[in-house]
Amino acid sequence: MASRRAGPKQLTRRVAVLRPRKTLLVFCEGLRTEPEYLHALRRQPSVREVAAVDIRIDQHCAGHTPLGLVRKAIVARQRDGGEIDEFWCVFDVEWPTPHPGLREALKLAADHDIHIALTNPCFELWLALHFDDCTAWLDNDGARRLRRRYDGQPGKSLDATLYMPRRGAAAARAAELDRRHAKNGTAPPDDNPSSGMHRLIASVEPVD
Template identity: 30%
Template sequence: MVRRITQKKRGVKTRKEKKLFILGLEGKNETEKNYFMSFNPILKKARIQCNVSNTTDPVGLVNDLIKLKKNELLEPDDTICCVFDADTEPYKEKQIQEAAKLANTNKIELIISNPSFEIWFLLHFIYTTKYYDNKSLIDDLKAYVPNYKKSGSIFNDIKVDTEKAIINAKRLDEHHNQQNKTKYLDRNPSTDVWKLVSWISNEIN
């Protein structure tokens, strides 16, 4: 549980030094959690905490974070993000649109990967605009990480190419913007993870 403020004598509240990145994650696998928690040992000015949810729909994930915000003592500079996969099912578009409105109202950042988080890993190796489903994406990733498993961690193997991945992800955003793609499911492949990683990286030094 998040406890940022401690009570001292005469009701004086003091803040702990490190800011928090609170990440709402889907609970179906540990890929995202393993990756982001690997940043903690090298962070000097911040700490990452994962809030793993039993739900997998975007609206449910955002609602879980809203409840957390109401029940926990947080600081204004803490960053709260909802991290999830767009997948490829058509019904997901409406859910994401609803989640985006809810998140915006409650100052929660959406970090969406299309079709899945593995596109962020793949962008450490190549830039591609190829359309992916979940299986074909993992197949292509295994060309570079043969022993890849969703529940494992490849953070140490790819961290040296983080800047390359950020550049490739930004390039993908520009590619979709040039084609005026506004629907989340149309932006395949893409990932917002580069934004979160950039914010986290600012707290390393």
């Protein structure tokens, strides 16, 4: 009986499929902590390689009020030739004295398709959420003390190795705070504590 010879094997080449490149331009109120966090975020493999996201941080506007940041983002959007996919402003409410023009800044952003990552009272609350739930009202000093309790950093410097592995947990806690405020009908500047940073995280690291 003649033996059958197996035909040539069909070799299937697996081709990696990447998400389309997505570019964010982020305007930060903070001079150091927020830019350091965002620089660390964009260095993460899931952002740099998988999602192929290029976060550009405009540090020239650091120290501006929320209204000033939003206006700069609007100008940048109007001048953009289609290179930037999303424009973001990262700023705080600030307690005990909230930023003037905060509500105007939020409305202006909504009218011009500018995304906002607003933290109440300040960015240190977002950092604290990387370690534990934070549901009690805080002023700026309280949020900073809470952050120092978790990371031991005395100033504005940031040890990204402590935060990047915990960013998913922080995003989940921030999203839960949003749901609580929505249920209670509280909105800025009365949604203390809260942070919209989880929406920026979701934009660059969408859950599959």
